[in-house]
Amino acid sequence: MPSGYDVVALAASAGGLNALTHVLAALPRDFAAALAVVQHLDPRHRSLMAEILSRRTALPVKEAAEGDELRPGQAYLAPPNRHLLVNPDRTLSLTQTELVHFVRPSADLLFESAAASFKERAIAVVLSGSGHDGAMGVKAIKKMGGTVIVQDARNAEFPGMPEAALATGLADFVLSLDEIAPALQKLCSPTHE
Numbered sequence: 001m002p003s004g005y006d007v008v009a010l011a012a013s014a015g016g017l018n019a020l021t022h023v024l025a026a027l028p029r030d031f032a033a034a035l036a037v038v039q040h041l042d043p044r045h046r047s048l049m050a051e052i053l054s055r056r057t058a059l060p061v062k063e064a065a066e067g068d069e070l071r072p073g074q075a076y077l078a079p080p081n082r083h084l085l086v087n088p089d090r091t092l093s094l095t096q097t098e099l100v101h102f103v104r105p106s107a108d109l110l111f112e113s114a115a116a117s118f119k120e121r122a123i124a125v126v127l128s129g130s131g132h133d134g135a136m137g138v139k140a141i142k143k144m145g146g147t148v149i150v151q152d153a154r155n156a157e158f159p160g161m162p163e164a165a166l167a168t169g170l171a172d173f174v175l176s177l178d179e180i181a182p183a184l185q186k187l188c189s190p191t192h193e
Helices: 016-025 049-056 107-121 135-143 160-167 177-188
Strands: 007-012 034-039 061-063 075-077 083-086 092-095 122-126 147-151 173-175
Touching: 007 016, 007 107, 007 135, 016 034, 016 049, 016 177, 034 083, 034 107, 049 061, 049 075, 083 107, 107 122, 107 135, 122 135, 122 160, 122 177, 135 147, 135 160, 147 160, 147 177, 173 177
Parallel strands: 007 034, 007 122, 034 075, 061 075, 122 147, 147 173
Antiparallel strands: 083 092
16 A cells, blocks of 8 residues: 655755754664755755765665655765655655755745645654745645644754744744654654554
8 A cells, every 4th residue: 555645855955964963873674755845054065964864764765866765765866956855656856956045956936846846745844944945835835735843943953944844834833953854753654544
């Protein structure tokens, strides 16, 4: 029986490596949904994030490439200076369109593409970060019937992004870092109703 969700879109900025490591490391190798990850990175440097996360999680982690096919249990990271979009045909697109809220990659664009492509079968997760990237995307996810998880701003290294997402009033779950991976497993398990 398939999982209730096709894609989990995670977004983070400042403090995000710790938050992402915490969540991804607690997910099993056979996780039932694909994971698309936006982390604001310095565009002038090659990112080592995929290698770092790969060493700390059972999940395969790779920097996303144009046309990659979404596979359950695989984490795809937006490359520096590229927006990451998920498509209805389960492929990934990378664009270098303009900055959104001064950032590229943008959580808003990832969430909006997940909402448009997978509707109620998408989950957005907003983690530690400064600024308010992700809040518009949260609205898109909810409008299309998806699920929104926000890290509790009180225990986020940088509370800006979680606070902006919470301010929409649309979070389904406000969880500590320790609670996010178990919630994702429960939501995405094939037996979940």
